[in-house]
Amino acid sequence: MNKILTMAVYACLGAVPAMGVAASTIDIDQIHIATTEEYTNGVLDASPYNPSVEVYGSDLSRVGQISVTLPAGSVLGGGVVPLAPIDSTRSVWYLASGYEDNYNTLTDLRSDIGTGDYVFQFYDGLGALLDAVTLNYAAPEPTGVPLISYPSPAAADVPPSGAIITWAYSGTSDGIVVHVADAAGYSQEAIVQSAVTSWAPPPLPASASMELEVRAVDAIGATWDAEGNVILPQHTTEQGDTFVYAGAFEHENNMTFTTVPEPASLTLLGLGAGLLVLWRRTAEACPRTPPMR
Secondary structure: OOOOHHHHHHOOOOOOOOOOOOOOOOEEEEEEEEEEEEEEOOEEEEEEEEEEEEEEEEEOOOOOEEEEEOOOOOOHHHHEEEEEEOOOOOOEEEEOOOOOOOEOOHHHHHHHOOOEEEEEEEEOOOOOEEEEEEEEEOOOOOOOOOEEEEOOOOOOOEOOOOOOEEEEOOOOOOEEEEEEEEOOOOEEEEEEOOOOOEEOOOOOOOOOEEEEEEEEEEEOOOEEOOOOOEEOOEEEOOOOOEEEEEEEEEEEEEEEEEEOOOHHHHHHHHHHHHHHHHHHHHHHHOOOOOOOO
16 A cells, blocks of 8 residues: 555544654654555465555655664664655655565564664755654564455445445454555545444545555554544654654555446436437437538
8 A cells, every 4th residue: 555644544633742842853743663464355465574664744844864773683774774755745754665575474574674773863965964763663463364344355336435344353453454545546544443343434436446454453552542542652852853653563454346436427327328329319210411512
């Protein structure tokens, strides 16, 4: 799934505090470090393990470079890896091309990127250090994977309105993240407790190819408030900027499905087809008079 979705997944009510203080020249919203075990239609992928290191900010316009010193023993990039902005807004940064890959085993991944302290350093365009922070990553692994029961894999009959996504989950985790999106920009998600097994998304786009992922997530320091919102821990940079830290291990099940046209659209299509037939029959019964020459 698109990397830019990650912030929205974790930034539910209560998860993101008021960000930034005057002492810092940058404003970080969230730093996300995760390991994902990926499934497709409930079947473990051939190379299922994927690392992610991402930074999201309200104001990272002064940042020209972000480097991450990995935990001791990591061999990827010689132990130091760069992050790259996802687009020209520079508000989302992720592992640069060539540094994010899928691994056959968790052991292979951990040999490249280990657990322990991650040191983030933020530089301006001239190479001057703006800020830094150290985060410890050692997220526990959830058990089990959510098995999607509706829609079925590659279903082509999902109604845009009233669809209820359902799944079965018998493992243990801090919670379930459900996300549905299409290539045109529709993106909706929910974070629910692990005992919940259904979600009704807002109306889906009609006649669209959709991507659905349901993830069991263990997140470092995650708690739930009385209103059912997940709360993630806050950290502060050396220059005093406060942000949310999302350190997680995820078991992610992916699938695709297609929505049908809206009923009103089907009615219009039928009316149009009927008028076309009528026009053809009228034309055959009353041929046009040829023009005079």
